[in-house]
Amino acid sequence: MSEATGRMSEATGKGTGAVGAASRHPVIRNEATTEIPVHLLFRDEAGDTGETPVTPVAPGATVVGRRQGTGEQRRVSGPGSRAARAADRTPAERPGPAGPGWAAVGVGLAAAAGCAALLWWVGLAPGPVRVALGLPPRTYDGMGVGDWGALFALAAVGLCAVGGLTRGKEGHALVLTLFGAYRGSVRRTGLVWLSPLLVRRRVDVTLKHWRSEPLPVADRGGIPLRVVVLVVWRVADTARATLGVSDHAGHLRGQVEAGLARVFSQLPADALGAGGSGEGRTVRDAAAVGDALTRQVAARAAAAGIEVFSVQPLRVEYAPEVAGAMRRRRFAALDAADRERALTTAVDAVEDTVRRLTVRGLVGELDDYERRSLVRELTVAYLGGR
Known part of the structure; x- marks a missing residue:
C-alpha cells in the first residue's frame, strides 16, 4: 500500500511539473490550429528572435516608429517614396495594337463589293451600274431578315476598316487608350489601321531645343540673378509623358527652374574675396554648372518619360534692381x-x-x-x- 501511494505521488509530481513547464510558455491557438508562442508576439528587437537585421534606412527617409510591446514593424517613408510610387503606377510604354493599312483597305473594298453583290442579288442594283458591269437583271422580291443582317454586317466591316485608317508620321507616336485605360503606343509610319474604338493622342518624339527666357534665381549670398538656359530634350516614354503628367513640357520647365535654384544657391555670383583674386567656382563656371544642372534635371524628368541630354546656361546676369x-x-x-x-x-x-x-x-x-x-x-x- 505504501509503495502504491509513493508511485502515485511520483506520477502526480511529474504531471504537475509538466503543467508548470507549459504554463511558463503559453500558446495561442487560432482557427488554423497554428501554435504561436505568446512571448514571440511582444519581441521588439530582431536579435531576440534570431531574425535578419533590418536594412539600413536610406538617407533623407523618415522612420515611423513602432509601438513597443505590439510587434509592429517600422515603416519607412521619404521624399522620393511618393514620386516612386506614382511612377510605378504610371504604365510604361509598350507597343499598341496596330495593323497594316493596305490590309484594311483590302477589307474595305471587299466589304463594298459584297454589299454591291448583295444589292444586285436582291434586285436593288442601279440600272447603269448593272449595265456597266454586264450583270443580268434581277427582279426585286423584297429583302428578308438574312439579307438585312448580311447587308448590315458587310457595311459595319467596311466602315470599321475604313474608319480605322490613319497616317503615322516620322517623329511622332500615337498613344492609344480605351475607356481611359492605356492600350499601347504606335510609332509606325505610313498607312496604319487602328481600332476605331481607341482614342488616339499624337505625341511629338523628335529632339527639341528649348531656349528659356531669363529665369529668376539667387546665388549663395542671396543676390538676385537672371539666367538663360538651353535645354536639349525629347520624349522617351510616350505613356508616362501623356498619362503620367498633364503637361510634360510644363513639367520639364518646372524641373529646370528647381534645378537652377538648387545649383545656384550653392555658388556665389563672383569669387572676389579679400585678396580680390577672383579665383574659385562661381555660377559663371558654365561647364561645372551645366553638368550639375543636367544630372539633376535628367534624374527628375525621367519619371515623366522625358530624356534630357543637356542643360547649359547661356547667359548669367544680375537682376535689373541690383545690376548697377x-x-x-x-x-x-x-x-x-x-x-x-x-x-x-x-x-x-x-x-x-x-x-x-x-x-x-x-x-x-x-x-x-x-x-x-x-x-x-x-x-x-x-x-x-x-
Whole structure:
C-alpha cells in the first residue's frame, strides 16, 4: 500500500511539473490550429528572435516608429517614396495594337463589293451600274431578315476598316487608350489601321531645343540673378509623358527652374574675396554648372518619360534692381585688387634694390633714418613710375 501511494505521488509530481513547464510558455491557438508562442508576439528587437537585421534606412527617409510591446514593424517613408510610387503606377510604354493599312483597305473594298453583290442579288442594283458591269437583271422580291443582317454586317466591316485608317508620321507616336485605360503606343509610319474604338493622342518624339527666357534665381549670398538656359530634350516614354503628367513640357520647365535654384544657391555670383583674386567656382563656371544642372534635371524628368541630354546656361546676369550696385561693387573690388598687387610689387622691388645696393657697397652703413628715407624715395619712385 505504501509503495502504491509513493508511485502515485511520483506520477502526480511529474504531471504537475509538466503543467508548470507549459504554463511558463503559453500558446495561442487560432482557427488554423497554428501554435504561436505568446512571448514571440511582444519581441521588439530582431536579435531576440534570431531574425535578419533590418536594412539600413536610406538617407533623407523618415522612420515611423513602432509601438513597443505590439510587434509592429517600422515603416519607412521619404521624399522620393511618393514620386516612386506614382511612377510605378504610371504604365510604361509598350507597343499598341496596330495593323497594316493596305490590309484594311483590302477589307474595305471587299466589304463594298459584297454589299454591291448583295444589292444586285436582291434586285436593288442601279440600272447603269448593272449595265456597266454586264450583270443580268434581277427582279426585286423584297429583302428578308438574312439579307438585312448580311447587308448590315458587310457595311459595319467596311466602315470599321475604313474608319480605322490613319497616317503615322516620322517623329511622332500615337498613344492609344480605351475607356481611359492605356492600350499601347504606335510609332509606325505610313498607312496604319487602328481600332476605331481607341482614342488616339499624337505625341511629338523628335529632339527639341528649348531656349528659356531669363529665369529668376539667387546665388549663395542671396543676390538676385537672371539666367538663360538651353535645354536639349525629347520624349522617351510616350505613356508616362501623356498619362503620367498633364503637361510634360510644363513639367520639364518646372524641373529646370528647381534645378537652377538648387545649383545656384550653392555658388556665389563672383569669387572676389579679400585678396580680390577672383579665383574659385562661381555660377559663371558654365561647364561645372551645366553638368550639375543636367544630372539633376535628367534624374527628375525621367519619371515623366522625358530624356534630357543637356542643360547649359547661356547667359548669367544680375537682376535689373541690383545690376548697377553690383557693377560698382565689382569695379571697386577689381580696383582694390589691382592696387594691392601694385603695392606688393613695389615693396618687393624696393627690398630687392636696397639689398643689392648694400651687398655691392654702393651705399655705406645706413642708420634707421637714412634707410627709411631711401625706402620712402624708392617706393615713391616705383609707384610714380607705374
